[in-house]
Amino acid sequence: MIIMKKLSRNQLLGLFILSIGFIAAGVIGRVLSSYVTTMLGFTISAFLFIYLGLVLRSDKENPEILTTPVLWFLRFLSIAFGIFILGVFIPFWRDFPEYINKEYIELEGYPTYVDYELGGWSRYEEPELHVTIEGKELYLEIYPENPEELYDKYFTIQYLPETEWIISLDMK
Known part of the structure; x- marks a missing residue:
C-alpha cells in the first residue's frame, strides 16, 4: 500500500x-559498466519521482509557495519524468532474466566494418567505436590507437539482446 500522507x-x-x-547512481553504474547498478538506480529514481508527484501538496501555512497551477504543473512534471524514465529502461528489465541466468548472446568473428569517431570539440566527449x-x-x-588494426582481430563478444549491453569482450 502506498502511503499518501502529506x-x-x-x-x-x-x-x-x-x-x-x-539517477546519479544509474549514471555511475553506466560509467562503471555495472548493469545492475544502472538498472536499479534509474528504476528506483523513476518510482521516487512518481511518488513525489503523487504526494506533493501545497503548504497550508504558506499557500503562496505553491499556487494551484504551479503545484499541478510540478506534479505533472514529476510524474511524467518518472514514467519517461521507466519507459526508457523497459529493455533493461526485459534483459534481466538473461542477465541473472547468464544466457548471453555470443558473437564471434572478424569485423566487417569498423566505425571510429574521435571525440567532439569538448574534452569530455569520448570517441565512439x-x-x-x-x-550485427x-x-x-x-x-584503440589504430582502429584499422581491429580488422585483423578475432572478436568474441557476449551481450544482452534488448539493450546490447556488452558483458564480455575478447580480442585475439
Missing part, C-alpha cells in the same frame, strides 16, 4: 534529493 517541505526536499541521487561482426553492429567502449 509530507513536510523537508521530507519533499529529501525525496527529491534521493531521486536525484539514484562501432564494430560490425556478422551483420555493436558499440564498444574501447579506444
